Amino acid sequence: MPHSDGHRYRDWVLFKRVLVHLKPYSSLVALAILLLLAVSVLNLAGPYLTKVVIDDHIKAGDLKGLDVIAAVYLSVLVFSFIFQFCQTYLMQVIGQKVMFDLRSKVFAHLHKMSFSYFDRNPIGRMITRVVNDVEVLNEMLTSGLILVFSDLFTLFGIFCVMFYLDWRLTLVVCIVFPFLATATRMYRVRARDALRRNRIHVSELNSYLEENISGVDTVQCFNRETKNYKKFSSINGERLKEDLRTVKYNAFYMPSIDFFSSLAIAMVFWYGGGRFVQDEIQLGILVAFIQYLQKFFEPIRDLAEKFNIIQTAMASSERIFELLDTPEQIPESVPSKNDFKLQGAVEFKNVWFSYKEERFILKGLSFYLEAGESLAIVGATGSGKSTIINALCEFYDIAKGDILFDGRSIKEINKYDLRKQIALVQQDVFLFSGSILENIRLGNPQMGQDEIESISQTVNSHNFISNLPLKYEQKLNQGEISSGQRQLLSFARALVAEPKILVLDEATSNVDLETERQIQQGIKEMTRGRTSIIIAHRLSTLMHVDKVLVLRNGEVLEFGKRKELLQQKGIFYQL
Incomplete structure (x- = not known):
């Protein structure tokens, strides 16, 4: 998701898509909206009632009429308060619901x-989309969009x-209106650019x-x-620059509204006062006119503030919809099957793979595993060992060739069904916040605790879980357990998922030699009856595998049964 240039979406397109939500x-x-219109109408009543009081009752000395107008004015204030309270509450509820929907949609799409x-995209930038940008849209819905209609209706x-x-x-x-329109147009163009650039710098700061x-x-x-502080200060300084630009434009525009407002009132005093002196206009009309004129410029000032909100929201919505419009690189075209099961046979047929176009990591890779067989993949760093795992789990799409499971192409299998049949234990173990039990149950939430404890013993x-204060209910935070213990938990988590294919990617690298000896038998139990693919530099981990694949620069140097390769005294034997 590259930085938006700000011209991919037109404002009306963004506006329409926001309204869809x-x-x-x-x-x-x-x-x-009805409540807003009611509030706007009630707000129009005040100056008119002033006109009626002056021209029809004060001049005539009608005290009863004054009592009636006072009662009407009080009623207007009470109903205006009630309607405004209901409208504000409603818009906040709507904004929160839309924000919930959008965040859920963005979160689901990211996955x-x-x-x-x-x-290609830093985590901080994606966090900005889910949190900051959605929050800005909420502010527009609750404080900007609907209230703009209210201001426009009030002006009209x-x-x-x-x-x-x-x-x-x-x-x-x-x-004065043409001059005000010119100032507004100049402000809009410049403020929009500053606000868009500001959102880009917010994303860079978060990243x-x-x-x-x-x-x-x-x-x-x-x-x-x-x-790093200097670099952060540089990015922060760029954001400050755009913030100051916005402040400068506001500092110009807000006083200009006050200037034109005062100019209009002065013209009313000059022209209207002259006509009053000549008895061509009533005093009540002149007073009401001045009050209406003051009210007229209040929505214009509000529109300027709401314009900032809307323009910031447009910049944020550009980025949100850019993310939502990013297609899946591996779209799911095969429907899921509840009863999908694998036997475990795996075949790579002339597989070519690249992270970037034409820079192939795997080059015509081919090998075959029967269901239940174990394979060790060995090779120097950068030879493509972990890339095989990425292709196997369909984390990335392959460029050429095919991967077969039980004779079926990976393209004919739902990727979520496939991943349910594969358990991956990686070098760097990620544990979620929550209890140890919740982390172990990640791939099989229905499994009972007795079975989980049995697998943990395997x-x-x-043993180390039992020594924790809350045992399996112990909450996990970074640093509470060692790297080796985290690795052991990942072993248990893999087995609880009951996979048909087990993948160990440098899974014993964070385990000391003593612990490794303890879990060698455990690995043997893990791989029994399952197709297993093991990547490891420690040859002790590969003692019980059926086959070995030796890689160099993404190509197969040797492939065959472990004992046969040792007898051939080739590259694997030299390792």
């Missing part, structure tokens, strides 16, 4: 992306009332912050604190 709550939105997508209503009261005075006021926090041990180990993780 309001459709499930259309009845609530309609009610909120459909292949590994290549995450290779005030203009109509002023025109009804005195059309000549209204035309005089209209002289760099996440990177530095995740790698804080490396930062401190290599004394990078000062250099891989020698039960």
Whole structure:
């Protein structure tokens, strides 16, 4: 997801797509709009009531009429408060619901992306999409979009009332409108660019912050604190620059509204006052006109503030919809089957694979495993060992060739069904927040605790778990258990998933020699009856495998049964 250039989506397209997410709550939105219109109408009543009081009751000395107008005015205030409370509450509820829907949609879409997508996009940038950008859209829905309609309706209503009261005075006021429109257009163009750039810098800040926090041990180990601080300050400074641009434009635009407002009122005093002196206009109309004029410029000032919200939201929505419009690199075209099972036979047929176009990591790779056989993959760093696993689990799509499971092409198998049949134990084990039991049950939530404890004993993780204060209910936080213990938990987690194919990718690299001796028998139990693929540098881990595949630069140097390769005294024998 590269940085948006800001011209991929037109504003009206973004606006339409945002409105689509309001459709499930259309009845609530309609009610909120009705309440807004009611509040706007009630707000128009105040100056008109002032006009009636002055011209019809104060001049005539009608005290009873004053009592009636006071009661009406109080009623207007009470109903305006009630309607405004209901409208505000409704819009907050709608905004929260839409924000929930959008975040869920973005989260679900991210999990459909292949590994290549995450290779190209920093985690901090994706966090910005799910958290910050969605929050900005919520602010637009609750404080911007609907209230803009209210302001526009108020402006139209005030203009109509002023025109009804005195059309000549209204035309005089209209002289300032072209100047106000020009200032607004200049502000809109410049503020939009500054706000868009600001969102880009927010994303860069989050990405760099996440990177530095995740790698804080490396930062401190290599004394990078000062250099990284300077780089962070540079990114932060770019954001500050755009913030100051926005402040400068606001500092110009807001006083200009006040200037034109004062100019319009001055023109009313000049022209309207002259007509009042000549008895061509009533005092109540003149007072009401000035009050309406003051109210007229309030929505314009609000529109400027809401414009900032809407423009920021447009920039955020560009980025959200850019993510949602990113297609799956490996789209799911095969329907899932509840009863899908594998026997475990695996065949690579002339497989070519590259992370980047034409830079192939695997080059015409072919090998075959019977169901239940075990395979050791050996080779130098960068030879393509882990890439085989990525292709096997369909984390990436292969460029050429095919991978067969029980004689069926990987393209004919639902990728989620396939992954349910494969358990992967990696060198770097990731454990989720939660209890040890929840982490072990990750691939099979229905398995009972007795069975889980039995499997844990098989891989020698039960002993250290039993020594924890809460045993299997112990909550996990970083640093509470050692790397070796995390590895043992990953063994248990793999077996609990009851896979037909087991993959161990440098799975004993974080285990000391003593612990490795303890789990050698466990690995033997893990691989029994399952097709197993083991990547390891420690030859002791490969003592019981059936076949060996020797790789160099993505090509097969040797492949065959372990004992036969040793007898041939070739490359594997020399290892």
